[in-house]
Amino acid sequence: xxxxxxxxxxxxxxxxxxxxxxxxxxxxxxxxxxxxxxxxxxxxxxxxxxxxxxxxxxxxxxxxxxxxxxxxxxxxxxxxxxxxxxxxxxxxxxxxxxxxxxxxxxxxxxxxxxxxxxxxxxxxxxxxxxxxxxxxxxxxxxxxxxxxxxxxxxxxxxxxxxxxxxxxxxxxxxxxxxxxxxxxxxxxxxxxxxxxxxxxxxxxxxxxxxxxxxxxxxxxxxxxxxxxxxxxxxxxxxxxxxxxxxxxxxxxxxxxxxxxxxxxxxxxxxxxxxxxxxxxxxxxxxxxxxxxxxxxxxxxxxxxxxxx
Amino acid sequence: xxxxxxxxxxxxxxxxxxxxxxxxxxxxxxxxxxxxxxxxxxxxxxxxxxxxxxxxxxxxxxxxxxxxxxxxxxxxxxxxxxxxxxxxxxxxxxxxxxxxxxxxxxxxxxxxxxxxxxxxxxxxxxxxxxxxxxxxxxxxxxxxxxxxxxxxxxxxxxxxxxxxxxxxxxxxxxxxxxxxxxxxxxxxxxxxxxxxxxxxxxxxxxxxxxxxxxxxxxxxxxxxxxxxxxxxxxxxxxxxxxxxxxxxxxxx
Ligand SMILES: Cc1cc2nc3c(=O)[nH]c(=O)nc-3n(C[C@H](O)[C@H](O)[C@H](O)COP(=O)(O)OP(=O)(O)OC[C@H]3O[C@@H](n4cnc5c(N)ncnc54)[C@H](O)[C@@H]3O)c2cc1C
Numbered sequence: 001x002x003x004x005x006x007x008x009x010x011x012x013x014x015x016x017x018x019x020x021x022x023x024x025x026x027x028x029x030x031x032x033x034x035x036x037x038x039x040x041x042x043x044x045x046x047x048x049x050x051x052x053x054x055x056x057x058x059x060x061x062x063x064x065x066x067x068x069x070x071x072x073x074x075x076x077x078x079x080x081x082x083x084x085x086x087x088x089x090x091x092x093x094x095x096x097x098x099x100x101x102x103x104x105x106x107x108x109x110x111x112x113x114x115x116x117x118x119x120x121x122x123x124x125x126x127x128x129x130x131x132x133x134x135x136x137x138x139x140x141x142x143x144x145x146x147x148x149x150x151x152x153x154x155x156x157x158x159x160x161x162x163x164x165x166x167x168x169x170x171x172x173x174x175x176x177x178x179x180x181x182x183x184x185x186x187x188x189x190x191x192x193x194x195x196x197x198x199x200x201x202x203x204x205x206x207x208x209x210x211x212x213x214x215x216x217x218x219x220x221x222x223x224x225x226x227x228x229x230x231x232x233x234x235x236x237x238x239x240x241x242x243x244x245x246x247x248x249x250x251x252x253x254x255x256x257x258x259x260x261x262x263x264x265x266x267x268x269x270x271x272x273x274x275x276x277x278x279x280x281x282x283x284x285x286x287x288x289x290x291x292x293x294x295x296x297x298x299x300x301x302x303x304x305x306x307x308x
Numbered sequence: 309x310x311x312x313x314x315x316x317x318x319x320x321x322x323x324x325x326x327x328x329x330x331x332x333x334x335x336x337x338x339x340x341x342x343x344x345x346x347x348x349x350x351x352x353x354x355x356x357x358x359x360x361x362x363x364x365x366x367x368x369x370x371x372x373x374x375x376x377x378x379x380x381x382x383x384x385x386x387x388x389x390x391x392x393x394x395x396x397x398x399x400x401x402x403x404x405x406x407x408x409x410x411x412x413x414x415x416x417x418x419x420x421x422x423x424x425x426x427x428x429x430x431x432x433x434x435x436x437x438x439x440x441x442x443x444x445x446x447x448x449x450x451x452x453x454x455x456x457x458x459x460x461x462x463x464x465x466x467x468x469x470x471x472x473x474x475x476x477x478x479x480x481x482x483x484x485x486x487x488x489x490x491x492x493x494x495x496x497x498x499x500x501x502x503x504x505x506x507x508x509x510x511x512x513x514x515x516x517x518x519x520x521x522x523x524x525x526x527x528x529x530x531x532x533x534x535x536x537x538x539x540x541x542x543x544x545x546x547x548x549x550x551x552x553x554x555x556x557x558x559x560x
Contacts, residue, residue: 010471058440058450059443059449059450062444083436083452083453083470084470084471086436086437086440086452087440087452087453088440089437089440090436090437090438090439090440090441090444090452091440091441091443091444091450092440092444093404093405093437093440093441093444094408094440094441094442094443094444094445094446095444095445096444097405097445098405099403099404099405099525099526100404100405100437100441101404101526102434102435102436102437103434103436111529114434115434115534116432116433116434116531117319117325117334117431117432118321118431118434119534120324120325120533120534121325121327121334121531121532121533121534122531122532122533122534123528123529123531124528124529124530124531124532125526125527125528125529126526126527126529127525127526127527128525128527129525129526164449164479164480165449165451165477165478165479165480166477166478166479167475167476167477168465168476168477168478169475169476170472170473170474170475170476171473171474171475172472172473173472173473179471185559210559213560214559214560216559233469233474234455234469234488234489234491235469235471237489240321240345240431241345241346241489242489248557248559249557249559259321259322259323259324260321260322263321266534266537267534270556270557271537272549272552273540278542283540284537284540285537286537286540287537287538287540287541288540288541288542288543288549288552289540289541289542289543290542290543290544290549291542297546300546301546301549301550304546304547304550305550305553305560308550308560
């Protein structure tokens with residue numbers, strides 16, 4: 001049986017895509033890749049389809065994937081569950097009458113494991129469908145594939161793409177930020193930081209020293225309270241109406257630990273909470289807690305890590 | 309112009325979710341159900357569109373048991389004109405394919421709609437695919453995870469956040485849009501709205517009326533709670549924390 005893995009790259013291939021390749025090995029021996037405007041990934045699959053386009057239009061990309069599915073007689077499509085991949089592949093599901101199942105965390109005895117009810121419950125699911133199955137792997141929940149091929153690259157070039165959707169304006173982020181879902185360490189701050197200035201200066205300083213000393217990817221996170229206050233934009237929000245993260249280490253700094261916040265971070269490997277209130281609910285999920293005033297404790301911690 | 313908002317009836321986000329005795333389902337006793345938060349933001353966006361042009365007809369749809377009508381009544385009080393409930397008790401166990409097909413039948417029967425809004429994710433089942441699925445099946449333009457929308461002629465101007473930054477896009481109607489959190493607050497029903505809502509229709513549709521056979525391709529088996537966390541160890545100072553980073557978490 002053949003699997004097609006939809007790959008994504010930013011400079012190099014995304015880890016979420018590598019997990020999807022590794023996951024696909026549970027089902028198929030022959031594993032092909034499909035990627036847009038990049039040749040990353042050819043070391044990880046047996047054949048790589050590269051679509052070259054001048055505009056990224058989900059509909060058009062989905063239709064090109066459909067052609068590959070038909071010509072190669074693909075039964076399974078795998079992908080790393082990112083919002084951009086979901087946009088393309090959910091449309092593909094619509095045009096191919098496929099089953100779509102995203103955010104899968106594991107595969108146990110024939111059952112797919114996936115969190116539901118805002119990560120409050122873990123479900124196990126059996127898929128029995130004769131048609132195409134499109135399955136997304138939740139980032140950071142599965143091993144990464146290792147390079148093992150030097151595959152054939154098949155290029156598809158599309159020019160002068162027309163679409164009914166027009167991009168009017170893009171406000172690019174000033175600096176390239178690491179997304180909270182992709183980081184090894186997330187440093188999140190809440191209302192307890194007191195002000196936008198404090199939030200940015202203290203947390204960014206901590207992020208900088210952690211990155212320097214550990215070499216790991218460190219991202220800035222936020223509670224809804226500080227997003228609503230306008231201290232930072234919504235792309236940093238962790239929780240029910242923000243992003244779900246499961247990094248190696250999550251810092252909750254001045255965050256009370258409301259149930260909607262926990263929904264987005266409780267699967268982190270380690271959680272460290274800093275809060276002046278020893279009764280704060282965040283301590284119920286934390287592995288390590290420090291009961292202290294942020295304004296005194298954080299500068300001291302930063303200095304100590306710096307001189308470590 | 310007609311706009312359709314589809315929302316999901318979900319457990320209140322403040323609720324702790326427990327399991328039934330045999331672990332086959334969640335314990336629904338004493339669980340309070342609400343309109344899903346993304347569906348709620350989408351409804352606010354539709355109401356804002358109608359604030360500017362009262363000739364627009366706002367239709368709202370959900371699927372669920374009979375008492376879902378309470379949530380539809382609330383939507384009518386906010387300013388929606390017509391509401392529909394597709395009555396189906398076991399809706400939380402539907403696969404995204406089955407759920408999409410039900411919505412498609414509804415759209416074919418009760419449409420056309422110029423814009424269809426959906427939540428960016430159904431927070432109960434964690435499905436993100438319904439918007440793309442409907443668009444693909446119906447061959448209609450779509451954009452996922454928008455944060456605002458306005459109507460200009462026969463186009464919608466929408467904004468959204470991507471990993472690159474903020475985008476503003478213009479999309480031709482008819483279109484399907486899935487809604488993320490909006491940058492504005494959600495309104496509450498006014499007293500007048502509540503009075504008016506009593507005269508507005510809540511139409512209940514039996515699944516059989518949609519002439520659809522539910523096939524279960526994704527079968528939900530047992531449920532479990534996430535592993536308990538170990539419990540907190542309180543540390544006294546920065547030196548102790550650095551020791552943990554070094555010796556326990558091993559990143560320094
Ligand atoms: C539908 C819905 C969806 C939601 N989605 C999300 C979501 O996605 N993400 C999210 O985060 N929230 C979400 N919320 C909101 C959530 O309920 C909380 O309101 C929010 O998480 C609180 O943010 P906070 O912890 O920063 O603020 P607070 O609850 O105000 O907590 C601040 C904490 O800082 C501590 N503190 C204050 N000063 C200091 C100091 N000097 N030193 C040390 N500690 C200090 C306090 O003890 C307190 O514990 C949602 C709510 C709803 C209803």
